[in-house]
Amino acid sequence: MRPLELCLEGFTSFRREQRLDFSELDLFAITGATGAGKSSLLDAMTYALFGTTTRSGKQVSDLASQGSENLKVQLRFAVGSAQYRVTRRWRFRPKSPENKVILESWQNGVWETLGTSIVAVQNTIEQILGMDFDTFTRAIILPQGKFDEFIKGDASKRREILRQLAGxxxxxxxxxxxxxxxxxxxxxxxxxxxxxxELSAPTADEVAQKRSQLLSLEQQLPQFDRAIVKAQKALDEEEQLFSQIARWIELRQELAKLNASSAEMTILAQRLERAQAANHLQGDWALVRSARSQYETAESAATLARERLIKAHSELAAEQQLLDAAKAKSEVLMPQIKAREDALAAAKVYEEQRTQLETEVALAQKNQQEKIRFFKAADKELQAANNKFQGAGFRVTQVAAMLQQYSPGGKRLEQLHQIAPLLMEFQLVAKQQKTQQQQLDKSIADRERAQHNYVEVATNLAAAEIKLKKCGNELEATEAANTESTRLESVATVRMSLSSGDTCPVCGGVHPESDRLPPLPSSNIVDVADLRRNLTIATQVLQAAQIVATEGKSAVSSCQEKELEIGQTLKLTGEKVAELQQQITQIVETSQWEVLQLQQDLTMLKEIDRQYRETEQQFQLASFEYENLQQKFNFALAIQAAKQQEYQDAIAESDRRQQQLQSCVNALYKITEYQPYAN
Structure with a gap:
């Protein structure tokens, strides 16, 4: 991510709008006094991207300038070859502050809106940057205070800070x-x-040898069964004989005890004799009494021992007879006893096998319990992975269904994007054409009105000229009449001053008699002041009419020139409109189109394409999550199958050991003729 331009207003110490251009910078440092706002620039970038900072958290009001109720931060940044612009606005409200955000992308020379929802914009920015707020503040911007702590801290502290910063x-x-x-x-x-x-598994040779022995023993089993039955009978007889022998041994032990008691009785008799000899001694009276009592006790014991001895001798004789009979019978049963001893040896071997098999069965059962515990844990993990996998599959299906509801703009959207500037230019030129047409119509109306006025003015001018000529003619006629009248008056005056026979000063002739002269016409001098005034007025009216006519003619000429100029401009504008129409028609491949409809189609297709792109991104993310969960599910399924196989192997092993143990026990029961066998 590379910042290109940062614009902030009402943000901490930047009360007024400030704009910083980083597009021409590669490596730079931000310096300034404490409180100048160095960290605020980094906080502004962080806030523009994620809507929060490390210092203020979600409290945006702490970032607003003191006394300011509005905050605005705009960051233009580049990721690869793509440019984005995110703008965040905050406005104070008593109940709940207002937060607005808009994310735009630079495409085809215009800014296209990617989202206006806070959550959607946040998710889109995280996808564009490939990191969330925690990763950004750990990997890109080191929080204030951590650097100083990192520099001054010891090695363990620095490692801890690096672990915290890097996550x-x-x-x-x-x-x-x-x-x-x-x-x-x-x-x-x-x-x-x-x-x-503990199992100490035998070798292959031992197994083969044991198998051969097992086959041999299985072939000899019927003989063993018959021999065991005979041996059981002989064993019962021997047990009776053994019990008689044990009884005889007990009697011999009692006899030996009685013989030992006879020697003691002899000693007691001697002591009694010595005690009687010393009876005369009073000092030993108590001893004598004690010896007497002992003697009496010994005598009674001797009597009882004699009786027992006699009885033992008689019993010994009887037992001796029985012993002789038993020996004779034993000689007869010796082969059977030998067979029984062999059976007992075989039973001992089976007993050892049974003991070993019991240990192996216990170990196999313990292993089976552990395997079932592992299997249950793996099955539980498989169920959890399956639930997540099914949920991801449902989300993929849901997003795929949503994706089917939309479609990309395709060729039509490309055409509309291509003609968008042409449509704007076409609207502007069409508007200009309409304005110019209105101006032309107005110019034509003005020209017609000017021509009409000019005709009226020309008519007035002709009338004024006629009136002026008339006034001039009247003035000239009147002045000529007045001149003639003046001349006549002068003639009359000269005639009246001449007498008959006087030389005429005018013609130089002789003045005749008065009665011989023709009579003079009467003279009437007319006052020409009014006529002169009328002539002056007519002249002024003519001059005014001439000025108005000149102005009218100029106005007509001006209107004609303006009309011609507007007509030429309108012609050029019409040609431009026709050219734009032709270009748009070539692009949209139809001559039946309207600007408003195309603009509505562009807006609609842009919205549909945006929804399709967003849904496609969601589908890609859901598919990626689905594939990851599918891998985890397959891994858990493989683990569960392996654990299940191990559990089944443990069950089979336990069953095999149980069968071996049961076979061994059955063999022991057969050897002992199904009688309890003492270990």
Missing amino acids: FEIFEQMRKEANELAKLLKQEREMVERQLT
Whole structure:
């Protein structure tokens, strides 16, 4: 991740909007006095990406400038060749502050919105960066205070800080779990080794030899059964004989005791004689009395011993007879006893085998219990993995169903993206064309109005010229009449001043008689002031009409020029519109289209494509999780199958040992003719 531009406003010490451009920087350092806001820039980047910081946590209000109720941070960054822009806004509210976020991507020269939901944007950013907040603050930005602690701390402290920053606790936990698992596996291995040692499995030659012996014994079993029956009868007789012999031995022991008692009685008699000799001694009276009592006791014991001796002699004689009979019978039963001894030797061998097999059965049962415990644990792990696997499969199916509801924009969206700037330009040019058409219509109306006004002004000008000419003619006629009247008056004055015969100063002739002169016309001098005033007014009106006519003509010319200019511009605009229409038609491959419909289609397809992309990302994540859980499930299934096989092998081994033990016990029962056998 590479920051390109950071814009923040109302963030800690940056009350006003500040914009920092990192696009041209590779390696740089942020320096400044304490409290200048160095750490705030890193906090702003962290807040823009994850909506929280290491210093404030989720309390965004702590990041706002003092007294500010609004906060805004915008970060533009690049990941690989893709550029993204995330903007976060916070506004204070009494009940619950308002948080807004928008994530955009730079595509085809425009910023396209990737999400506006806080949770969705957070997940998208984590996917883009490939790390969450904890990993970012541990691997990218070292929290404030940790660096100083890391520099000044000892080696163990630095290692602990590195473990905390890098998140190595999980490896420590994995190490502990691995050690525990290793201990369990080691114990299991040692137990198996002990079992193998205790089992002391025979070699292949020994097994073959034992099998041959077993076949031989199985062939001899009927003979053994008959011999065992005979031996059992002989054994019963021998047991009776043994009991008689034991009784005889007891009688001999009693006789020996009686013989020993006779010697004691002799000693007691001698002591009695000595006691009687010393009876006269009063000092030994008590001793004598004691000896007497002892004597009496000894005498009674001797009498009883004599009786027992006699009885023992008689019993001994009887037992001797029985012994002789038993010896004779024993000589007869010696072959049977020999066979019985052989059977007992075989029974001893079977007993040893039974003891060993009982030990092996106990070990096999113990191994079976351990295997079933391992199998249950593996089955439990398999069930958990299966539940997770089924859940992931359900999520994959659900996301796949959602993915089927959407479809990518495809060629149509590419066409609409391609014509989007053309549509904007087309709308602008069409709007200009409409405006220019309105201007042209207005110019035509202005020109027609100017022409109409010019016609009226020209008419007024012609009327003014006519009136001016008329006034001029009237003035000239009046002035000519006044001149003639003045001349006549002058003539009359000269005539009146001349007498008959006077030389005329005008013509130089002789003035005739008055009655001989023609009469003079009457003179009437008209006042021309009004006519002059009318002429002046007519001249002014004409001048004004000429000015208005000139202005009207100029206005018509101006309107014509403007109309021509607007017409040319409108023609160019129409050509541009036609060109844009042709380009759009070529791209969309149809001439039947409308700008509004295309824009609506673009908005709709962009939204559908965005939903499809988001759902596709969710499907990829769900598929990845499904594959991982499937691998874990397959691994757990393999472990469970292995444990189940081990458990079944243990059951088979235990059953085999039980069968061997039962066979051995049955063989013992056959040897003892199904009588209890004392170990």
